[in-house]
Amino acid sequence: MKRTFIFLVAALFSVVAMAAKFNGMKTIQTGGKSRQYFLYVPDCLTDNRPLIISCHGMNCDYAGQKNDTQWPNLADTANFVVVYPVGIAGTAWGQSFQTGWDLDGMTDVNFMLDIISEIKQNYNIDETRVYMSGFSLGGAFTYYMLNKAADKIAAFGPISGYNLMGANTSSSRPVPICEVHGTADNIMSYSGIKDYLKKFAQAMKCNMTPEETTGNGYSKLHYKDGECDTEVILYSVNGRGHEPSNNGFHTSNALWAFFKQYSTACGKYSATGVSLSLSPSIGEAPATVTLTAKATLPEGTNVQSIAFYQGSELIETVTGEPFEVSVEDLEIGKYEFSAVMTDNKGKTYNSAKKSFEVKAPQSPYKGVASVLPGAVEMENYDEGGEGMAFHDSDEQNEGDGYRKDGVDIEEFSKGEYAIGWTKAGEWTEYTLEVKYDDEYTWTAYAASGSDGSSFKLYIDEKAISEAVKVKNSGDWKTFREYTGKTGELEKGKHILKVSIEADYVNIDKVEFKAVNEHSDVGVENTLSLNEEQEYDIYTLQGIFVTNVTATENNLESAMKGKNLNIGSYLAKPKQGGNTKIVALKR
Numbered sequence: 326m327k328r329t330f331i332f333l334v335a336a337l338f339s340v341v342a343m344a345a346k347f348n349g350m351k352t353i354q355t356g357g358k359s360r361q362y363f364l365y366v367p368d369c370l371t372d373n374r375p376l377i378i379s380c381h382g383m384n385c386d387y388a389g390q391k392n393d394t395q396w397p398n399l400a401d402t403a404n405f406v407v408v409y410p411v412g413i414a415g416t417a418w419g420q421s422f423q424t425g426w427d428l429d430g431m432t433d434v435n436f437m438l439d440i441i442s443e444i445k446q447n448y449n450i451d452e453t454r455v456y457m458s459g460f461s462l463g464g465a466f467t468y469y470m471l472n473k474a475a476d477k478i479a480a481f482g483p484i485s486g487y488n489l490m491g492a493n494t495s496s497s498r499p500v501p502i503c504e505v506h507g508t509a510d511n512i513m514s515y516s517g518i519k520d521y522l523k524k525f526a527q528a529m530k531c532n533m534t535p536e537e538t539t540g541n542g543y544s545k546l547h548y549k550d551g552e553c554d555t556e557v558i559l560y561s562v563n564g565r566g567h568e569p570s571n572n573g574f575h576t577s578n579a580l581w582a583f584f585k586q587y588s589t590a591c592g593k594y595s596a597t598g599v600s601l602s603l604s605p606s607i608g609e610a611p612a613t614v615t616l617t618a619k620a621t622l623p624e625g626t627n628v629q630s631i632a633f634y635q636g637s638e639l640i641e642t643v644t645g646e647p648f649e650v651s652v653e654d655l656e657i658g659k660y661e662f663s664a665v666m667t668d669n670k671g672k673t674y675n676s677a678k679k680s681f682e683v684k685a686p687q688s689p690y691k692g693v694a695s696v697l698p699g700a701v702e703m704e705n706y707d708e709g710g711e712g713m714a715f716h717d718s719d720e721q722n723e724g725d726g727y728r729k730d731g732v733d734i735e736e737f738s739k740g741e742y743a744i745g746w747t748k749a750g751e752w753t754e755y756t757l758e759v760k761y762d763d764e765y766t767w768t769a770y771a772a773s774g775s776d777g778s779s780f781k782l783y784i785d786e787k788a789i790s791e792a793v794k795v796k797n798s799g800d801w802k803t804f805r806e807y808t809g810k811t812g813e814l815e816k817g818k819h820i821l822k823v824s825i826e827a828d829y830v831n832i833d834k835v836e837f838k839a840v841n842e843h844s845d846v847g848v849e850n851t852l853s854l855n856e857e858q859e860y861d862i863y864t865l866q867g868i869f870v871t872n873v874t875a876t877e878n879n880l881e882s883a884m885k886g887k888n889l890n891i892g893s894y895l896a897k898p899k900q901g902g903n904t905k906i907v908a909l910k911r
Contacts, residue, residue: 348397355439356432362440363387363409365397366448375405375454375479376444377584378437380412382461382486382569383422387411390460393569394577403581406448408440412463426459426466433466434473441477453588458482458580460569461513464504475500479594480587482580484569485513487521494528499552499591502529503583505576507565516827518559519546519750526557532606534712535750537719542573546750550606550679553591553619558583592619599631599666601676607712610868612655612683616640618648618664618676632665655683657868684713685868689756692863692895692904694818697759697837701821704734704742706753708868715753735831737802743772743833745801747780747825755821757784764840765811770804770833771795778830783822784811792826801831811837862887863895870894881907 351364377400381390387409391397396407412424412433427433437457444450457478459467464486471481475496482503502525506518526548527533536547542564548557562574569576586593592600600619608614618631631648633640641650648664660683664676687709695701704727707714715732723733723746732753735745744753767789771780778795781788789811798805823832862870862884873896875883880896889909897904 351443353436353439353443355436360413360436361411363391363411364444365391365400365407365409367397367401367404367406370406370448371404372449373451374448375456375585376408376441376450377405377456377458377581378408378410378440380410380426380457380459380463380466381424382459382463383420383425385460386424390463390569393460394458396577399577399581403585406444406450408444410436410440422462425462426469428462428465428469431473434470437470438474438477451588452477453590454479454594455589456480456482456580456584456587458484459486460484461486461567464513471496471500471502476589479589480584482584484576485510485567487513487518494525496528498589499529499555501551501555501557501583501587503556503558503560503580505560505562505569505574505579507562507567509564510567512567515561520824520826522546522548522557522559523750526551529555529557530604530606531555531557532712534607534716550603552602552604553617554593554600554602556583590619590621591617594621598674599664599676601662601664601679603662603679603681606681608655608681608683609686609709609713610655610657610683611653612681613651613653614655614660614662614681615649615651616662616664616679618643618666620648620666620674622668626668626670629667629669629671632667634663634665636661655681657683657685659683682712684710687713687754687756688863688868691906692897694756694758695821697757697765697814698761698839700834700836701755701757702742702834703744703753703823703832704728705755706732706744707756707820715751717751718748735801737772737831737833741833743804743831744823745831747778747830747832748828749825752822752824755823757819757821759814759816759819761839761841761843762814762816763843764813765837766840767809767811767835767837769793769807769835771807772798772801772804772831772833773829774799774801775829777827779826780830780832781824781826782809782835783824784814784819786820786822795830804831804833810840859899860896861899862889863897872899877905880905881909885909 348365350361352359352361377396379390379394379396381387391409400407412426414423415425415427441455445452455478457467457470464483467481467483470478472495475498480501484505504522506515508515529551531548531551538545544561546559560579588594592602602617604615616633620628630642630644632642633650660681661678663678666674687707689707690705711731717731720731724735726736727734727742733746734742736742773795776797779792781792782790790809793807857874857876859872859874861872871887873883891909893906893908895904896907
């Protein structure tokens, strides 16, 4: 009995000793060189726990990064390992540094991968739950790792940093990103970060209508429902400069709450259960959506089936991988989907419900495209609604005098309107009918009663301007001219996008002129009032209803013959000519 007790005590002592906290520098051989990292392991770390890698800024050190981020305090309660790598001398953006990160090769990428392998060997971490964060140049390196090693990092949390050396949004899988950035950052300028993250959200196929919320000293921009449940988040910390400090907003708490949702597998991490992702996250009628389920089960248990539901109605039950179904021909409206997994022991697991919205097809305002050469009036943005034809940061309609959706429009003179009350990240789109193959000059008429406003122009998602800085014109109704050039445009349909880059600019219109002279050629629509032609019929909101064949004189009766509801419609002749508004009465 005594010998058994001594043996148990010795064994227990051995376990505690193996799991004891390690807090200090480690040296590793990587790329033929000795490199260092600071390692923090909590007391009594259990197997299969996450790892967080936190990289310091240019000419900073691991000790300052450790003090600012305070990851070890979280590691003690949440049970994960923390590593603070030590950078080496190099160059970035034309500047030399004593400590920093390689953003132009694989030296430090391989350093990180070697660290992960060593921590796995020594502490049996969960290699699918390794998370990467960094401050300033370390934040830029975090984005670089996203490009180079997305299969090894489950989620990315840059702090006050983005890669100015041409990093792109490419990654080997959809990756979750959570950036924390101070609004007063004058080193890694805050002004560019929203547009930068928007590109990642698009690449991850997120819903491009983000949720925007505010808290105590910060605001949150949240893109959801990306491929494999991916999310892209920006925390904007009010008044914070170029620093990772947790004062007033605990950066590491926010990042850990984000990180712990993910592994490198598709879908959000869960110990057991089923998750559901939708692609795309928003659709245009008639829409098709693909539902993909991911199952996570304890060892020795497997999936018997996954049933997919639209509301309470069963769509299909799938018994083998891939656990995926598609739903077609969804009309305008909001839909709710879910999945129920059954394991081989008969136990069921329910996924969280996912919403899918189908919107009207994008179409010209009142069915009439803006013709180039000519002026595009900003209040006449396309039909199609939020997320399709425009994005506005809130649903409130300031002005409320021209259209009734969320876009804010100001009447600055009798019958003259401009988009106003604009916020960074908002945009409107316009269908163009370009008459000639040519380059075009553009002139935008913009006003601002404040400093720092700006906007940007795109045609077919290709920028035709840099961010145009708008001077303070003293009020919101004194418009100044801002000019540029489109590059070569082909005759036919195009989409103009006006994006607000910095808050509070009013824009009246954008005029386009062809660089070369042109004489109009082509055949006029010469159909008489008594000749039949085919018309496409739309609602006044631009939603296609039906088509009819009729003369102009009997168009109304032909439309009534289609059993259309009483009201006004747009009739667009297919052979050319003017779109007509037809009022059907009893």
